[in-house]
Amino acid sequence: MAIGVKVVKRPEREVSYLRATLQGMALTFSHLFRRKVTMEYPEEKSTPEWTISPRWRGTHRMLTDEQGRAKCVACGLCPQICPANCIKLVPGEDEEGHRYPLIYEIDEFRCIFCGYCQEVCPEEAIHVGVHYENSEFERGRFVYDLERLCAQTHPVSTLWDPSDPKGE
């Protein structure tokens, strides 16, 4: 059974792609003269238009006292508050009778970066950091131990804007 085939003639001006190509090129060239919105990461990490927020919550940092010891007193509030259960803490006592963490580990893979640990810390020891470059060659390296947390140097998060604590 023959099928009725209707042959439609294509309009002349659409047969050639030249017109559309030139239109596209024109658009591309016009962008050369517009304001640049990209940044040459990683050579360039912030621009006057874009800087990382001081309230950014990134990988952790443990602050230290003047002697270089962690400020942490192993009170156990951060593992308690942590919704992701990513902090491991074993308390101990040093020679002077001070309570300190024997083991303090944060699993950064498990962490959801809520910042509760920083908020709950009575000693202002553990902080989330203003930091986002965390690549490693091994998964195991993402469990940060106390030494690693103390050695971090990136700025710490302010969590909220001091002039506008309620975020209004």
Added chain:
Amino acid sequence: MSEKPLVSLTIEGVEVSVPQGTLLIEAAKQAGVVIPHYCYHPGLPVAGVCRMCLVEIEGMPKLQIACATQVAQGQVVKVMSEQALAARRSVLEFLLINHPLDCPICDQAGECELQDYVFQEGRPRTRYTPAYPKRFSPVEDFGGDVLYVPNRCILCTRCVRFMDHVAQDSILNVSERGDRAYIGIHPGRKLDHPWAGNVVDLCPVGSLLSKDFLHKARAWELDKTASICTGCSQGCNVNLDTRHNAVVRIRPRPNLEVNQYFICDYGRFNYRWMNRGDRIEAPLVKDREGLAATDWDTALERAAQILKGADGKAVALVSPKVSTEALFLARRLLGRFEWSGYFRLERVDGEIPLPGVPNLALRSERAPNGTGARLLGYGEDTEGAVPALRQAAVVLVLDDPLDWLSADSLSEVENLIYLGTVLPPAARGARVVLPIANVAEEDGTFVNRDGRVQRYFQAKPAPGMARPAWWVLGQLMEETGAGEAVLSAAQAFELLAAAEPAFSGLSYERLGLKGALINAPERVEVSR
């Protein structure tokens, strides 16, 4: 009980009737109102020094301390009135002048009454300038298990009164006066009384600390399970505090009929064995090369074969630390045989009483369920056990370490079935080894020396494939046709209550958390 006339009074709008002579603070508990207090403790004489329990009583010109005021007919007591609250807030403010802000490192945090009441009704801020240097005194070692942190002390004198009136070894006092006062210890003495650990529990703040528990866990991480102390035949009620499935401390659980509010230090530190790591974790059956791990079905079937194939005499060697249910089911399992059962009890010369509490001591019989074993027909005749073993067709061991038997007395035993938590060398000759749960890992009951049946509860999971002894014995009963499988500890106790007149009428529900006496106390051979 002496019949005192009842007195009706109103506390915070709730009307209660209590016997004459009751203290207001106790009457308030019945009205559902906890009046904040530090120095008052029901197990100690009233001191009235902390002034925390001030309440307003209508018709009285000044506030009264609820811990030293007796109830009177028609009294109207206001605990939360403006005046009472203001007074208590002031007391808290005084207490906090020198109290350090070290809750993050204080072991008491989370179960601290100062913390609780300050949160409840205290002032939010100090009126002292930040420049005010708080009084500081170094931590003092009181000896024994106790550390004293003077900075945190609120001078409630509970510890002093415990040592004076309950332990009756007056070695603590309040030294100095006024704001220099602190708890002093008799020079040259140590706080090493065998019951001294109770001062740590009594301390409402973190001033007296247990060295054993120091920095081990935070209060809010602990799960508390009602249990019975396994240290001696006294059967003190305790709470097992567990963290990450390990028992980290034992604290007394009030039971006025047994131990009131106290436990001895021996019982307090007798928990490490509950966490031991060398437990049997899988059923073992003997093949040509020795004991090999297998599954429960195989092991139970093998044990049932042994039991069914044997005839004549059977001997059960049981530990007086296993539950009454397990003792009973072991006996029922061997009911088909000519049966005899033995247990060995560790005895220590002399008892260590707590003088202030009648009928409370660390007993010489250092096992919790000797009475239960005797009631169920097990004999303490360890001499008689050796010849009985020689003639036995089957020997069933229930968690006995077997270290009191000479090596050759078991070597002739052909059919040895060992139910235990750990595998002692002497049990390596067993044909079947079945792993069972220990006291922290199962529900059960013990019978104490006064014939009080008391329940204990499961505090942590058993390691590996270990199961409660009542379950294992119930399965064996089903396999050998001696009875039906037991599905719960409560059901095991029902079977026991149905079979034993001493336990008839008792059930887990009736025992509750305080226990109940068996029916025929005169049957209990009490060894004193």
